[in-house]
Amino acid sequence: DIQMTQSPSSLSASVGDRVTITCRASQSISTYLNWYQQKPGKAPNPLIYAASSLQSGVPSRFSGSGSGTDFTLSISSLQPEDFATYFCQQSYSTPFTFGPGTKVEIK
Amino acid sequence: EVQLVESGGGLVQPGGSLRLSCVASGFTFSSYWMSWVRQAPGKGLEWVANIKEDGSEKYYVDSVKGRFTISRDNAKNSLSLQMNSLRAEDTAVYYCARWRYSGTYFYFDYWGQGTLVTVSS
Numbered sequence: 001d002i003q004m005t006q007s008p009s010s011l012s013a014s015v016g017d018r019v020t021i022t023c024r025a026s027q028s029i030s031t032y033l034n035w036y037q038q039k040p041g042k043a044p045n046p047l048i049y050a051a052s053s054l055q056s057g058v059p060s061r062f063s064g065s066g067s068g069t070d071f072t073l074s075i076s077s078l079q080p081e082d083f084a085t086y087f088c089q090q091s092y093s094t095p096f097t098f099g100p101g102t103k104v105e106i107k
Numbered sequence: 108e109v110q111l112v113e114s115g116g117g118l119v120q121p122g123g124s125l126r127l128s129c130v131a132s133g134f135t136f137s138s139y140w141m142s143w144v145r146q147a148p149g150k151g152l153e154w155v156a157n158i159k160e161d162g163s164e165k166y167y168v169d170s171v172k173g174r175f176t177i178s179r180d181n182a183k184n185s186l187s188l189q190m191n192s193l194r195a196e197d198t199a200v201y202y203c204a205r206w207r208y209s210g211t212y213f214y215f216d217y218w219g220q221g222t223l224v225t226v227s228s
Contacts, residue, residue: 001169031212032212034214034215036152036215038152042220043202043218043219043220043221044152044202044215044218045218046214046215046216049209049212049213049214049216050210050212053209053212055216087151087152089152089154089214089215091212091213091214094154094157094166094168095154095168095169096154096157097154098151098152098153098154099151100151101151101152
């Protein structure tokens with residue numbers, strides 16, 4: 001199975017800050033990497049697929065990059081509605097594993 | 108508008124069975140792979156199973172193989188998860204999700220609101 005790790009596990013940031021979250025796969029997954037945002041008590045929402053493609057309707061302040069084993073999710077200017085938990089997920093092979101999540105909190 | 112509505116969750120004793128359902132609307136259900144993803148309380152996300160558009164292919168995470176069965180009824184726009192021999196570690200919110208292809212890439216693009224399964228005596 002492909003193991004996914006994320007760092008940091010949590011971070012505190014202010015509105016307007018640039019935020020970067022890292023995701024690492026235990027083996028190369030090309031660009032078969034997706035990012036989701038989840039708010040408390042809600043289902044996850046897709047943000048980025050194929051490592052860098054923005055899901056329809058997602059604000060352009062979100063961006064993704066990377067290939068192989070190392071990936072990043074960036075939020076260029078953090079907005080109040082962005083405080084949430086972010087998960088990466090590989091779709092290279094079954095089982096389709098998720099990272100443990102990064103919780104973005106208000107500083 | 109795409110909608111996925113799960114039902115069937117509840118409290119069940121260890122070793123018991125439960126059947127989850129998901130009714131889809133707002134898209135051509137028979138044209139998409141579908142999935143179940145679960146989330147234990149306060150924990151991360153775990154993919155559980157996928158099923159092909161016509162039901163001819165099914166895939167499971169190892170921890171549920173032989174105990175869970177994913178199925179679909181395209182005439183009724185419905186997805187099901189039959190869960191047998193339930194264990195405490197199966198306690199989670201279970202989400203129905205659409206598994207979308209975009210070119211050669213795929214991801215969960217729509218999710219239901221989830222249904223809670225609690226396995227406890």
